[in-house]
Amino acid sequence: MAIIQVKDLHISFKKEKKKIFERQQYIEVLKGISFSIAENEILGLVGESGCGKTTLAKAILGLIQVETGAVIHRSKYPQMIFQDPTGSLNPSKTVSFILQEPLKNCTNMRAAERLEKVKWMLGEVGLSKEYLQRYPGELSGGQKQRVSIAQSLMLGSKFLVADEPVSSLDVTIQAQVLNLIKDLQKRHSLSILFISHDLRVVYQLCERVMIMKDGLIVESGTRNEIYKNPQNDYTKKLLKSAGLRD
Amino acid sequence: AKEEASEESSIVIGIAQDIEDSLDPHLMDSAGTREVLFNIFEGLVKPNSAGDLVPAVASEAGSNDDGTVYTFTLRDGIKFHNDKEVTVDDVVASIERCADPKDGGPLVQAFSNIESVKAEDEKTVVITLKDPDTDFLANMSVAILPADYISGATAEILGTGPYKFISRSPQENIILEAFDGYWGEKAHIKNVELKIIGDADTIVMNLESGNIDMFPRLTTAQAEQLSDKFEILEGTMNLVQAVYLNNAHKPLDDVRVRKALCYAADAQEIMDFTSDGKGQEIGSSMFPSFSKYFMPELNEVYNRDIDKARELLSEAGYPDGFKLKITIPSNYKPHVQTGEVIKEQFKAINVDVELELIEWNAWLSDVYTDRNFESTIIGVDASTLSARALLARFESTADNNFINFNSPAYDKAYANAVKSTDDAEQTKYYKECQSILTEEAANVYIQDMAELIALNKKYTGYEFYPLYAQDISKIRLAE
Amino acid sequence: MKKTEKHNYNLILGIVLTAIVLIPAVIGIFYTPYDTESMNLALKMASPSFSHPMGCDNYGRDIFSRIMKGSSITFLIGVGTVFWGSLIGTLVGAFTAYYGGVVDEILMRVNDVIFSFPSLLLALVFVAILGPGTYQVLFALAIAFIPSYARVVRGEFLRQKSMDYVQLARLAGAKDLRIMFVHILPNIRKVLISSILIGFNNAVLAEAGLSFLGIGVSPPKASLGSMLSDAQTYLFSKPELALFPGLTIIIMVLGISLISKEVA
Amino acid sequence: MTTVIKKIVGSVITILAVSCLVFIAFEIISGDPALAKLGISATEEKLAALRLEMGLERPLFVRFFDWVSGVIRGDFGNSYSYNMPVSELIGEKALTTMLLALYSFLLMIVITIPISIYSALHKGDLFDKAIQIVNQINMSVPAFFGGMLISLIFGMVFKLFSFGGYVSYSKSFSGFLSYMFWPALAIAIPKAAMAISLLYTAIVEEIKNDYVRTAYSRGNSSRGVFYKHILKNACIPLITFLGMAFADMISGSIVIEQVFGIPGLGRILLSSIQQRDYPVVQAIIVYIAFFVIVSNLLVDILYRVIDPRVR
Amino acid sequence: MKRILRVENLSIEFHDHALAEKVVTDLNLDIFEGEIVGLVGESGSGKSLTAMAAAGLLSRHDIKKSGIIDFDGTDMLSAERAELRKVQGNKLSVIFQEPMTSLNPLKKIGWQVEESMKIHMPEMTASERKNRALEVLLQVELKEPERVYNSYPHQLSGGMRQRVMIAAAMAITPKLLIADEPTTALDVTVQMEIIELLKDIRKTYGTSILFISHDLSLVSILCDRVAVMKNGVIVESGNVREIFDFPKHEYTKKLIASIPVVEL
């Protein structure tokens, strides 16, 4: 059963005008994307930088207006880990508030219970309790990223979009966080769209992988199909650059 | 050489309000307008500073014994400001216009008594009245305007007064210039600017900076702050300031209650608080400069007597006092201040005063026209040099009897006064009217307020009038 | 360490200043050294002395006592006006910016209408409908104040709306209202607070201005504003009459602004 | 193109709405123009006759419609109290007020920008603290009182200008400018105090952003960082305020004009409201509404120009 | 070889909370001319702060710094701003970790890329600058340099912004380039291009690079030396090959063991 189904998605943005009276021009970022994610599946999305991955992610979650095409999803509280942890953490809220937010909105937990859960989650992402009262501005890049991950996992939702969730974490923490995600995925039958540039991480985590370039999906298949027997030139180039192919 | 000096001479006079009603002397109404137009327009007769009527456009004015026929002789060579001579046609047209009953009654109420206005010859105008009225001459100060203005052929503002109108800029100023062809003593100062000073708080600064040379109607506080560059002239405003009581409103419909209020008020204390004791106490609807009618003895009728006031209130059934609302137009600071003191004074007899400040226009409609009020503080002026100007409004059926005063005795005395052809007798009846007002405690009479005029010492010659008027023509440069 | 201390220092100063004004004001509701309304000719324009520390006014009334009484009215009007004005203004600004489209157009046009409408006329309408009185002034002023708050809040909201954290909050299940007021609002609080302070000043002073229409406190009651404008008549001869109510206003506003700046 | 048309239609509706409200307001408040004109000599009959002449007997919407159709023809009607065409009556005054507002606006900017910049850059030092206090005090001084003080100190004590010696711009523009400096200052000071407080707060907030660090890393001087980066960002909240301030200065000049004896719209608006001279009030309000709308439009455009994110 | 950066006994302490927090302790680090030094370590261990300190960008007064940072004769810890700015953006440039917020949202990309040139090379004409900007934008693999040049930051993807940061830092030819996780948001092909580019500028201009990264494979192919940080101290440092092949410290071992492996 597909938890998300995307059909022929197109999205374009206005181009910056150079002169005031120039005609408005558009650039098409997503040029017709279709795929689906099954329940309990982690789908890796790898692609050229600027090809439209973040745009696709936001469109799936309804954060960007979809022009043509359809997104059908059947999950209650889809979550997203944003690529940019700084912009996505409210600068005037403490870590504690940020992490409790989903619980406050979507559950009936009491304050003490919430706090308990927040502390637990903080530990899971490798942060100590001291950070509860910190503001995002007082955290390092990786710490912010971990706070965003923690927030998105608070609710135990069925569907998660992770946009480069571990890019600024050192490998030890990265491994810890990835284990956490995997663990949660198993326990809660979570589906994930996992966007990353790190082909190794994608290989470790995802059963299925899609390769994107220029607003189109150029190749998709199981992990082994893609890594062992890539068809598309771009895929081959990617694997080669990552040292996974000669 | 003296002539030459006056060529150059000029004065800037500050006034508090612009002429907002009309520059047409027949249509204007407010006292502020009247005092300005006094310099531009004249009637067949006009008041002088002694309070007498003197011939103006007419060189002679007379009436028959019973006061039914008035005859006027046009002054020789009298000219409008455009140097055209005044003709009897102008006179007849002016008077007829004011007597025309269309548009809801004649412009001058008293002219409803006119039977006919006729030009006997080139020089003589005869006015015949329906009912005898020996006091009618006072109304003949009504301005004489050119006939072609009245017919609407021209809109130019022309009078026969010592100053001619040059221009105006609304809410800014009015410019006058001495009229060379004036029949009488010519104005001394050539150029006059009447400057509207909207903010009372800037008057002192305007005077001190030399921006204005004269300001009538200062408060004592303002006068105190002026340097010795200025001479402060003191006169009276010629207003009857009182707490006007709505005689139809409970409990003010009870004469004992009204009397109690009169006993509770202390005019001298009010003057002490609000104007350093300046002002003239009054006891009825007449101010002292109408010396012929003014009755100083009435001031003594209600001297402050709290016990008596309390007694009267108990008799009337209000031993614990009552609540009284005094409505005051908020733009008239002196009345508001009077209200504040009165409120304190009435406290002594447990009358709990609520001061309701409202805006002037709302006052006009709610209090004056609709008579929807309990009491109010205001100053009433006289439009003509006649006792009637002050007393007519208390006739029970008078249109402008806004306090709903109703006394058969008063109506009778007033009718007698109007009817009588003998001056002494008439005066007697007018005095009777005043006494009735006092006895009936129609209103809580307070004072004729002090008028303080600041005049730069460069000028001299200012004269007070018993009417609300500023005679600029008398002012001249000091030697 | 040093920094925290400095913070407290400002806050304490703010509290002290506000207390200097508000404590006498609160006491003034129950007790004043002299009756605030009874007049005394002997004390007319008396200079400051031991028994009358701020002197007496033109009716011989003790100025200190009147300031005690007047402060509470002024405070009430200032706080009330700003409260309602900023509350409604913030709601309008937040909704227009957040939803945009037709709501935005309509509310902003209404805003323009209110802003173009002279407050004098507005005040007159209020007097006509509700009669004169302190609360009427409060509401007339509050309405007149709405547009400015709405505009400021709208501008700031527009800026914040496009940020990722707003989208994140939406994903975290926050309802629109919660996003607007729990997530976005705190991020514009600095700007909002400085406009609230501006508004407080304006309200206190506007009330004084409206007294000449006869709405607001009617004499012999006094507010600081009306005392100040009455004192203008004696500006040259008795400047101290203006000095004390003026100082009280300044201290009150200064105190409140110090507190709110620190709290924000 | 369509947005332009939409804006124009919106503005016209706004103006119609304000003027309609003015009609209603005059209907609600007590007092009527005929009575105002007749004053205490009014009698029932005279009032009725004058009302008929003024056309006040007709129902509200008929009068409103009449007025609107007049305005479309460029005719704002006749003033009741001055018996002259409204446009003639307020033409010069409107310009005077506009110039005064413009003048104070410029002064406000001239005062605001350097002071807030200096103060924000030297946050916490003595000058900054002094500025904050002076600023608070400025905000607490009523406009009328400030005006009086300015005229007292500069006009009466130092004699830098002749109090009340207003010169019309048509007579001598330089005289006009030098006299208007003082009232403009009186209007500008409290507004500048507010603007300073807003800009200061915004600057202090903006300095905390990461991009400021980037700017430093490129070797900008503190000034460079400030002028090229922070200022523009920090000005965004100020723009809203400035837009309103300009419109506010037009309608808010009432008091100051009185204090300095300037024949602008302020006094005539006040007296027309009191006289219930609604053709005049209407015209002035349309004028003010026009400025409100234009300044709001400018603010919106400026937003879009400055902040690409809200485009 | 000349030593270009000398960090000795650097300590950094925060004072903005009730308790002071020491985040970097007694840190020593040298970089020689033409050398690429990797700085790896736990997230939150103080890498970015060290880098900022070296770039002379820690000027907040609630941060206490001690030690010596000597960059090519300039004392980066305590020199006056006027002196620092001669260095910054000229002899030293920085690629910040967070490209999203480190770009001015109101300025076009082109302007921001050209900024250091404008400041330090006033002799360049506008068109020269633009050419150079387009050139570096192309060098960092931005396919449509013209469009990027005319865009605002919010119109670019995360990776594009990061490349813009890199381009801006390389628009001039610094003696030292501090790159704080410059490739996190880039796909591997672009990553490799960037690595090549960095090697290239080192070769042609002799630029030294401080390369902070979590990607140990990149560090191993790019850097000459590497330092490993944990909890504000450098636990181990030395030649890349040595460290990677024979890690001594527990943490280093753990780090190397955590590299994800792909078994094809």
Ligand SMILES: Nc1ncnc2c1ncn2[C@@H]1O[C@H](COP(=O)(O)OP(=O)(O)OP(=O)(O)O)[C@@H](O)[C@H]1O
């Ligand atoms: N304002 C602050 N107050 C207190 N601690 C702070 C503040 N800012 C940063 N820190 C702390 O300083 C430490 C070092 O931060 P830094 O940014 O240098 O880490 P980093 O090594 O770059 O980590 P990352 O790899 O996650 O970017 C972190 O633990 C962080 O929480």
Ligand SMILES: Nc1ncnc2c1ncn2[C@@H]1O[C@H](COP(=O)(O)OP(=O)(O)OP(=O)(O)O)[C@@H](O)[C@H]1O
């Ligand atoms: N608001 C916007 N206005 C105009 N163009 C935009 C906007 N947002 C994104 N784009 C463009 O859309 C394209 C795709 O952006 P997107 O953020 O989806 O890329 P991405 O695949 O996530 O890249 P990265 O891996 O670098 O984050 C880019 O070319 C970008 O310039």
Ligand SMILES: [Mg+2]
């Ligand atoms: Mg992206």
Ligand SMILES: [Mg+2]
């Ligand atoms: Mg870092």
